[in-house]
Ligand code: SF4
């Protein structure tokens with residue numbers, strides 16, 4: 001193992017942050033002790049294993065640094081607008097200090113359009129000085145020719161792009177594509193490594209291969225595919241733009257084809273795993289796509305522009321104010337943890353449960369009205385629900401408008 005950058009004691013042992021390759025690794029108590037970890041009183045408690053023990057703090061936090069954005073994208077998960085709230089520099093530095101105190105490893109700046117803040121690089125530098133690894137997701141709006149090289153302060157820059165094909169933009173506006181393309185050209189010219197975020201919808205699905213090729217040509221090193229999740233303005237289009245069942249069934253082979261034919265690395269986001277449950281991919285193969293299921297409340301937390309915590313960027317807002325206790329006492333974070341540990345059937349007996357953690361809670365709540373409901377887009381859930389449904393009627397969660 002290369003020299004650890006940071007070590008954080010946990011009940012099972014420790015989480016180790018490595019520099020080369022950049023990675024977070026969980027180690028047991030024996031190895032943690034050899035690495036010099038001081039567990040305090042943590043190891044006096046019994047460990048139920050790395051997948052089950054609650055973590056002492058999130059490893060990653062999404063920090064909303066603004067609610068402002070002028071692009072008006074119809075699928076914006078944050079419902080950002082030009083006159084949204086924006087915390088001061090000092091308020092955000094205070095949040096970063098709290099996150100460092102908690103032992104968080106990485107912080108993703110989001111919004112709104114984070115890159116439009118004049119002080120976004122100073123914030124990222126402050127995060128680094130506190131031992132946090134900063135990353136950013138951007139529409140490209142703040143990537144001017146003069147600023148492009150300054151994005152090197154971020155460990156990862158992801159540009160949101162609906163792809164080059166006119167007519168396939170659903171989540172963003174048509175104008176957004178040109179902004180993203182210009183930003184990618186500027187980042188590339190400035191030698192900044194970047195990836196592309198692409199939301200899969202029933203319209204954009206047809207452009208997946210072309211998008212991957214175009215992203216590679218544009219110089220992206222990574223393609224991250226995001227599931228359409230009903231948050232913010234995206235809630236209004238979720239029903240009409242979520243993938244059709246037939247597209248969900250084609251997703252696994254489509255991903256494998258991309259991996260085999262493209263140079264750039266292909267990853268999928270937290271909410272995508274349930275959609276791959278019928279693809280016949282073993283957990284090891286899923287790891288190839290960086291697939292981890294719902295990490296909300298497990299290793300992920302969001303802080304909004306008012307300093308309130310929530311499980312993820314798509315979930316409800318207005319939880320506890322960020323503090324050293326918020327991670328363990330916030331009700332929504334606790335509910336996510338509890339659901340993942342003990343989901344209902346068919347998740348309870350699913351081979352992928354440990355990775356998937358019982359499906360996306362935001363989709364489940366939106367589709368079924370029940371936070372603990374099933375994620376209706378998972379093929380395994382679909383099959384289970386239709387087997388359970390009375391022959392003459394169809395249950396709400398399996399109603400096929402897909
Ligand atoms: S609820 Fe979980 S799976 Fe859904 S978007 Fe949030 S983190 Fe991802």
Ligand code: SF4
Pocket residue numbers: 273274277346347348350351352353356357358359360375378379380381
């Ligand atoms: S059945 Fe549940 S745990 Fe299994 S993949 Fe589907 S949503 Fe995830």
